[in-house]
Amino acid sequence: MTMYFAKRFLFLQTLFQFLLLPFGTSRDTITISQPIRDGDNLVSNGENFELGFFSPGKSTKRYVGIWYHGAPGHAKVWVANRDNPINDRSGILSIDIHGNLVLNANDRNLPIWSTNVGSKSRNNTLAQLLNSGNLVLNMDGDERREVLWQSFDYPTNTMLPNMKLGLDRKTGLNRCLTSWKSEDDPGTGNWLYKIDTNGSPQLFLYEGSVPRWRSGHWNGIGWSGIPTLQHNRMFNISFLDNQNEITTIWGLLYPRFLSTLVVNESGSVQRSVYHVGDRQWTFVGSAPMDPCDIYGKCGAFSKCNILVNDPVCSCLPGFQANASGGCVRKRGSASICKSGDGFLRVPNVKVPDTSGARVETSLSMEACQQLCLQDCSCMAYASVDALEKIGCMNWKGDLIDTRVYEDGGQNLYVRVDALELGLYASKSEGFLANKRRLAILVVAIVAVTSVLIFIFSYVLIKRKRKGRGKQPTLFNDGTAKANLPFFDLSTIVAATDNFSLAKRLGQGGFGPVYMGQLANGQEIAVKTLSRSSRQGTDEFKNEVMLIAKLQHRNLVKLFGCCIHKEERMLIYEYMPNKSLDFFIFRRGKQPTLFNDGTAKANLPFFDLSTIVAATDNFSPAKRLGQGGFGPVYKGQLANGQEIAVKTLSRSSRQGTDEFKNEVMLIAKLQHRNLVSFLVAVFIKKRGC
Structure with missing residues (x-):
């Protein structure tokens, strides 16, 4: 009879809950009047997590679980009834009359799963799915919102950010992770991930009761056996060991990332992250990672080093391998008891299992x-x-x-006997001697290099200081004093409209000639030395030095020059109304050389034979250099007069007109600073 009334009550309660349940709900709480059934879900307020019914893999069994809302794969981070599935879709999750969160189904007389905690009030208990993924049971209307139960205290195979793992000293609750049995069965598997609180606490991964991996102790920065996590920039990992708890907790430094730490059924601990924008899960670490991560890989008194070739296992200082492959004391245990024994340092290691170590914190x-x-x-x-x-x-x-790391780990000091200390000291002295020689060589090289750099810098600075405030290098040879003003290139560019074609007057012996106007209104003619000109720096220098000293009414006034890197320019007074040769030679007719009646040079003409004899037939030994017309030769007439013969070469850009102009102009010009002009010779086949 009692069983009959119990079934009737359960049926009426279930019917009442079905009638009160709004369909298609997306709320985040369960109350006594608002349960959820298979097909309905809770979504956390920030839409990070979702709670509902699911079937894993190929299974048709139904479970209540929590997963990331909207993330691909919908990997389950918590399962309520992992060891007690529902056979159909009749499941309903509700608050019962005792204030517990319970899971019921039509084919069961008793709840399939329950939080199994009492409450002071039966009418105002509610369960809420938080945005952290934690399902909490508390009192509705309680300002303190005292937590009666939470899923974070009963994790399955997944650790979420801000979830604690470890021992609560007050309640005795020890939070740990256990793997699923398989992808199709979330039941409690064979792999256990927990904190071992003995000695110096550390994380262990067990297969059943057999340790397979350990994290190493907490060294103040991170877990000593996971050096890669000590310098990570994504997770904030901490460890608490006080009178209330021995726990570890981690959080994410970037809010747009989601993350999980999962103990999977294959026996590894995997950490994954999910970027909301990329919508993709990425593995960022796992343990064990390599053979040296396997617990006790090399046995007692040995160290595992994956950085070297086989064998990866070697004995610690003071130990040697025996016939069975293990490591034993070289000279027995009696040799290390107050007989001159000491310690040798083994650097960069994960220290041995600390669960049996004696810890002295002060x-x-x-x-x-x-x-x-x-x-x-x-x-x-x-x-x-x-x-x-x-x-x-x-x-x-x-x-x-014990294992060796390339980067990370810490020092382990192993006790050895006096003989082992002596052998190590001998090796160290030889090593240190080599290091001293190397140090001396390095210091010598650095010293010599520093001296050379100093000398080079001193000479360079001295040269720069010497050149400051002086004329350009072109006029610093001490051969002459030009006393000419120097114009900046920017001034000339502005005066000629950036050497505009409209300002171009023509082509001279040096290069193009441009008209310009300075800021003060002075009109100028800018004679440039083009890079393709056959006249070079010497000719430019000669013209500057000569005309700067020469003052004559028939010569155009030289205002100054401009030198900028490879650019050479002369700035003359601008003379309007065409060039001088136009007025001397070109009034209405195309001139012929000296026979057009327009000018009288009154110059004697020499035969070519006279010039050939004077210059030894234009011998290279008589050549003085290259002029604007062509080669210039030194010679001596029959009367002993020394002469300079300036020739007009066929390849010269100056032609007959320029030759004629120079003859007519200089023949009439007499000045103490001008070379005396004796004679001109013109031969059809050759100009001299």
């Missing part, structure tokens, strides 16, 4: 060493802190699961 490293020396059973010691500031551990039994 001792310095020196005090820890003395404490270990006084105890003949002490095998090694190390610092609790990676920086070796304070706190130490020492081991009395086997040294298990």
